[in-house]
Amino acid sequence: xxxxxxxxxVQFLELFVRYHQKTAAIxxxxxxxxxxxxxxxxxxxxxKEISNFEKYLKPNSLTYKHWFSGLLLFSxxxxxxxxxxxxxxxxxxxxxxxxxxxxxKLSEILDLSQDExxxxxxxxxxxxxMYRKASEYLTELSNILAVDKAPLEQHWAxxxxxxxxxxxxxxxxxxxxxxxxxxxxxxxxxxxxxxTPTLVxxxxxxSTAIKNCDSLVTKIHEQLMVKYA
Numbered sequence: 001x002x003x004x005x006x007x008x009x010v011q012f013l014e015l016f017v018r019y020h021q022k023t024a025a026i027x028x029x030x031x032x033x034x035x036x037x038x039x040x041x042x043x044x045x046x047x048k049e050i051s052n053f054e055k056y057l058k059p060n061s062l063t064y065k066h067w068f069s070g071l072l073l074f075s076x077x078x079x080x081x082x083x084x085x086x087x088x089x090x091x092x093x094x095x096x097x098x099x100x101x102x103x104x105k106l107s108e109i110l111d112l113s114q115d116e117x118x119x120x121x122x123x124x125x126x127x128x129x130m131y132r133k134a135s136e137y138l139t140e141l142s143n144i145l146a147v148d149k150a151p152l153e154q155h156w157a158x159x160x161x162x163x164x165x166x167x168x169x170x171x172x173x174x175x176x177x178x179x180x181x182x183x184x185x186x187x188x189x190x191x192x193x194x195x196t197p198t199l200v201x202x203x204x205x206x207s208t209a210i211k212n213c214d215s216l217v218t219k220i221h222e223q224l225m226v227k228y229a
Contacts (some may be wrong), residue, residue: 008228011090016221019083023210026072030203033068060173069201070169077166080213085126088144092122098144099125134160134186147223155216157187162209165199174198
């Protein structure tokens with residue numbers, strides 16, 4: 001992205017388009033996997049590979065569909081957070097006072113340009129922001145971007161649950177734990193009552209999560225385009 005001199009609107013648009021290209025690819029991946037499954041029913045070679053694949057997953061009570069659904073959820077949450085971070089960086093680099101004071105060691109910045117110092121300050125601030133409570137994260141995100149958080153809140157709760165579920169897959173083999181319950185409780189969401197103790201995402205879950213994240217990003221983008229026009 002090399003359009004900083006043209007103003008933030010061009011950068012916001014580039015980030016928005018890039019995000020949707022990535023989530024469209026995630027959705028297309030689901031279609032691809034469905035087609036592969038159908039082919040595997042009559043193709044002996046592909047059917048064998050699927051069987052071999054599941055051999056490695058069986059000890060963790062997973063199927064190959066679980067495996068790919070998990071990867072797609074990881075990708076979705078990653079792309080959504082990348083959009084948040086890169087959008088905030090656009091404004092922090094233009095309006096550094098938004099993040100208050102930042103301390104540096106002289107040796108760390110002595111040979112850096114002003115732009116490089118601002119970039120480091122933004123990265124440090126955003127890294128710390130990622131560890132805030134979900135409600136605090138949304139408030140701070142809205143404040144930095146100068147957008148109304150009210151239209152985002154319904155989508156934010158679903159995003160937080162998806163992110164917490166992603167963490168279950170990464171760290172606890174999709175099994176519900178106290179950390180998951182605490183995180184979703186912060187946004188007023190309760191543990192799904194129709195689920196087993198594991199929360200492996202399926203195709204319907206991924207499809208719903210994509211639509212929600214797309215709506216969240218779109219509502220942020222629409223406000224940015226008006227605010228900074």
